[in-house]
Amino acid sequence: MGTHKRQHHEPRILMRERAFIPVPLSQLRPGDRARIHADGMKCDACDLLNAMGLTDRCEIRVCKVGEPCIVQVNTTRLGLSSKIAKQIMVVPSPDDPSRRSA
Amino acid sequence: MTTPATESTAGSSGGAPAVRVRRVALVGNPNTGKTTLFNLLCGVRSKTANFPGSTVEARVGTCVRGARRLELVDLPGVYGLNLDLPESQLCRDCIEGRIGACQPDAMLVVLDANNLHRNLQFAAAALRRGVPTVVALNMADLAARRGLTIDIEHLAQRLDCEVVAISARRGRGIDELLAALDRARVSGASFPDRSGSAEAAEWADAVLRASVGGHDAVGSSSDTFTDRIDAAFTHPVLGMLVFVAVMSGLFLTIFWLAKIPMDLIELLFSTAGDALRSHLSDGAVRDLLVDGVVGGLAGVLVFIPQICLLFFLLSLLEDTGYLARAAFVMDRVMCRFGLPGQAFVPLLSSHACALPGIMATRLIPDRHDRLATILVAPFMSCTARLPVYVLLTSLLFAGRPLLAGMAFAACYLLGAVAALLTALLARRTILRGRSRPMVLELPSYKWPSLRSALLTTLDRALVFVKNAGTVIMAICVVMWWLSAYPRVDPPPQAVELRAQAAEVASSDPAAATELEAAADGIARRNQQIGSFAGRIGAIAQPVFQPLGFDRQLTVAVLTSFMAREVFVSTMAVLVGTSDDVSDRKVVEQLAGATRDDGTPVFTMATSASLLVFFVLAMQCLPTLAVTRRETGSWRWPILQFGWMSGLAWALAFLTHAVVSALGG
Numbered sequence: 001m002g003t004h005k006r007q008h009h010e011p012r013i014l015m016r017e018r019a020f021i022p023v024p025l026s027q028l029r030p031g032d033r034a035r036i037h038a039d040g041m042k043c044d045a046c047d048l049l050n051a052m053g054l055t056d057r058c059e060i061r062v063c064k065v066g067e068p069c070i071v072q073v074n075t076t077r078l079g080l081s082s083k084i085a086k087q088i089m090v091v092p093s094p095d096d097p098s099r100r101s102a
Numbered sequence: 103m104t105t106p107a108t109e110s111t112a113g114s115s116g117g118a119p120a121v122r123v124r125r126v127a128l129v130g131n132p133n134t135g136k137t138t139l140f141n142l143l144c145g146v147r148s149k150t151a152n153f154p155g156s157t158v159e160a161r162v163g164t165c166v167r168g169a170r171r172l173e174l175v176d177l178p179g180v181y182g183l184n185l186d187l188p189e190s191q192l193c194r195d196c197i198e199g200r201i202g203a204c205q206p207d208a209m210l211v212v213l214d215a216n217n218l219h220r221n222l223q224f225a226a227a228a229l230r231r232g233v234p235t236v237v238a239l240n241m242a243d244l245a246a247r248r249g250l251t252i253d254i255e256h257l258a259q260r261l262d263c264e265v266v267a268i269s270a271r272r273g274r275g276i277d278e279l280l281a282a283l284d285r286a287r288v289s290g291a292s293f294p295d296r297s298g299s300a301e302a303a304e305w306a307d308a309v310l311r312a313s314v315g316g317h318d319a320v321g322s323s324s325d326t327f328t329d330r331i332d333a334a335f336t337h338p339v340l341g342m343l344v345f346v347a348v349m350s351g352l353f354l355t356i357f358w359l360a361k362i363p364m365d366l367i368e369l370l371f372s373t374a375g376d377a378l379r380s381h382l383s384d385g386a387v388r389d390l391l392v393d394g395v396v397g398g399l400a401g402v403l404v405f406i407p408q409i410c411l412l413f414f415l416l417s418l419l420e421d422t423g424y425l426a427r428a429a430f431v432m433d434r435v436m437c438r439f440g441l442p443g444q445a446f447v448p449l450l451s452s453h454a455c456a457l458p459g460i461m462a463t464r465l466i467p468d469r470h471d472r473l474a475t476i477l478v479a480p481f482m483s484c485t486a487r488l489p490v491y492v493l494l495t496s497l498l499f500a501g502r503p504l505l506a507g508m509a510f511a512a513c514y515l516l517g518a519v520a521a522l523l524t525a526l527l528a529r530r531t532i533l534r535g536r537s538r539p540m541v542l543e544l545p546s547y548k549w550p551s552l553r554s555a556l557l558t559t560l561d562r563a564l565v566f567v568k569n570a571g572t573v574i575m576a577i578c579v580v581m582w583w584l585s586a587y588p589r590v591d592p593p594p595q596a597v598e599l600r601a602q603a604a605e606v607a608s609s610d611p612a613a614a615t616e617l618e619a620a621a622d623g624i625a626r627r628n629q630q631i632g633s634f635a636g637r638i639g640a641i642a643q644p645v646f647q648p649l650g651f652d653r654q655l656t657v658a659v660l661t662s663f664m665a666r667e668v669f670v671s672t673m674a675v676l677v678g679t680s681d682d683v684s685d686r687k688v689v690e691q692l693a694g695a696t697r698d699d700g701t702p703v704f705t706m707a708t709s710a711s712l713l714v715f716f717v718l719a720m721q722c723l724p725t726l727a728v729t730r731r732e733t734g735s736w737r738w739p740i741l742q743f744g745w746m747s748g749l750a751w752a753l754a755f756l757t758h759a760v761v762s763a764l765g766g
Binding site for chain 2: 030045047048049050051052053055056057058063064067068070073074075076077078079080081083084
């Protein structure tokens with residue numbers, strides 16, 4: 001049911017495409033890994049996010065999606081409002097182990 | 103030298119010569135254990151400091167270890183020194199010597215040894231400031247347990263400063279750290295231009311690869327257990343249930359535990375007042391000391407147990423890492439009214455008393471968010487309003503307990519709605535501007551530090567006592583003086599009753615006591631009416647006339663500006679009964695009170711408008727004093743007083759008009 005809803009609202013992107021196309025952070029799923037797209041942060045809190053460790057091209061792991069979106073950067077866990085998560089563009093990691101089974 | 107991340111110290115031999123350090127500024131990211139280190143070094147020898155021109159506070163303390171004596175300035179935790187935030191501004195101003203009272207001789211940069219990637223970038227930005235610096239790698243014991251090995255010497259070479267591995271929580275590496283401070287020097291190393299940039303991240307990667315070894319040294323690991331707990335605690339439904347359970351437990355504990363010390367404080371001051379009364383001769387000095395000073399202090403210091411318990415439990419809760427998650431849960435609700443999720447705890451605390459509630463707004467990082475919360479916190483129905491609510495709902499719905507109960511609950515609802523709508527209005531007018539986006543670091547879950555919680559509690563209590571001992575005390579004395587002077591001679595009726603009491607004292611002592619009590623009541627009523635407060639009440643009566651208040655009610659409302667609960671005792675004095683509103687006879691006597699023209703004081707319309715007035719009006723001078731202290735300006739308490747009282751008057755007028763039109 002939940003999967004059907006997701007597919008309905010968010011057009012499904014093939015894995016090999018997702019590996020290269022920047023997508024909003026809010027579209028990833030828990031367990032996904034991605035890199036912040038260079039110049040991919042165009043939100044109000046850009047400087048603060050940079051200082052908190054969310055820098056261009058850094059690798060992140062998505063712990064939870066929705067409100068809030070929780071991501072892990074190195075050993076830091078950051079909670080972001082979904083509004084902020086929608087403004088951060090990321091490139092999903094092609095070598096993400098969770099993706100291979102998808 | 104590659105060693106497990108245990109306590110050790112290193113420093114390269116190059117660079118500028120060491121300076122003699124007397125004052126040290128502690129800087130670092132939030133959640134690095136900076137304040138735990140400060141508490142360990144200074145203990146109770148510390149105080150909160152508001153620096154001129156700054157809206158953010160720091161703590162200043164003295165560290166005495168053997169012959170070594172250092173003044174430490176614990177600056178707020180920041181993610182970057184160049185951010186456009188008040189706390190970053192304070193750090194910059196302090197480090198660069200723009201605050202005369204806290205210009206440091208050296209800087210102690212506290213890093214979390216488990217989160218070096220980001221912390222190193224902060225250290226690089228701090229070291230570029232050209233201040234003699236020592237770097238403390240805190241939580242080194244935890245890093246060692248995680249299998250991290252940190253080459254302290256190599257790190258010290260790369261940073262070109264003293265680096266010491268410590269554990270502030272366990273008190274390890276502290277002597278080495280203090281010794282290293284004697285060798286603090288300006289770093290000569292080159293660092294990336296901007297922290298938080300991709301270049302800075304690459305630099306930190308390179309330093310980590312060369313200095314840190316072990317599993318998870320670089321990169322992120324998955325922690326599915328924490329993921330699951332976070333998902334539960336921030337879930338829209340489950341998270342809310344957990345939050346309600348935690349907060350209910352917190353406030354029930356506060357009410358339950360605070361009652362005994364509060365009763366003891368009241369007893370202590372009552373005994374002290376009686377002792378003074380019996381030892382001093384009758385006169386103005388005795389009245390000032392007993393009724394003004396002791397009575398005023400008792401009325402304020404009685405809140406100390408609630409304040410201590412609130413801050414102790416909040417500090418423990420914050421230390422566990424839960425509060426950061428809870429902020430997201432409440433943000434969903436609060437953001438609709440322009441308030442952040444962190445505003446919930448202060449607003450909930452205000453249901454006990456607005457004083458700790460306003461002090462708890464320090465949890466809110468954004469100044470506009472904090473000001474909006476302070477502004478509306480007194481709308482929440484506090485315990486001081488309870489006797490007034492009990493009295494007025496009993497008068498409104500005598501013999502109909504269900505309706506009285508519903509009216510009682512409606513009072514709480516009206517206060518909360520007024521608070522949220524006022525916050526929304528304030529954020530769209532005087533406090534306009536974007537709220538700080540909801541971005542929070544979620545610290546790892548851990549056992550809270552009892553020592554830190556106790557020191558935080560002590561600090562908050564001292565701030566409150568200092569405030570109570572000065573501003574609040576002065577206000578109480580002035581209000582007492584206004585209602586106690588000028589002295590009015592007892593009316594003939596009271597003199598006659600006392601004479602009758604004297605006549606029957608030997609034959610019927612019980613009747614004599616009753617007559618004396620009746621005489622006292624009449625004399626107090628006469629004093630209340632003839633006092634400055636009473637005269638002001640008579641002058642102000644036309645203002646309250648449209649609300650249906652007569653002269654007696656106006657005096658009672660004005661005297662209750664000192665504290666709301668005074669209303670009931672003033673009304674009891676004016677009507678000549680006891681102030682025990684749980685006693686049905688007392689309520690009946692108050693219900694039977696008449697105006698000068700013989701009509702009832704408490705008509706349906708007047709009782710309803712009075713109830714609305716008490717829900718919304720700002721009638722607590724100590725709260726205004728605390729608002730002044732927390733905002734650093736008289737502008738906010740004046741606005742708070744004006745808005746709340748104005749709104750209370752307008753809605754009370756409306757209520758009176760509507761109920762009167764309906765025949766009440």
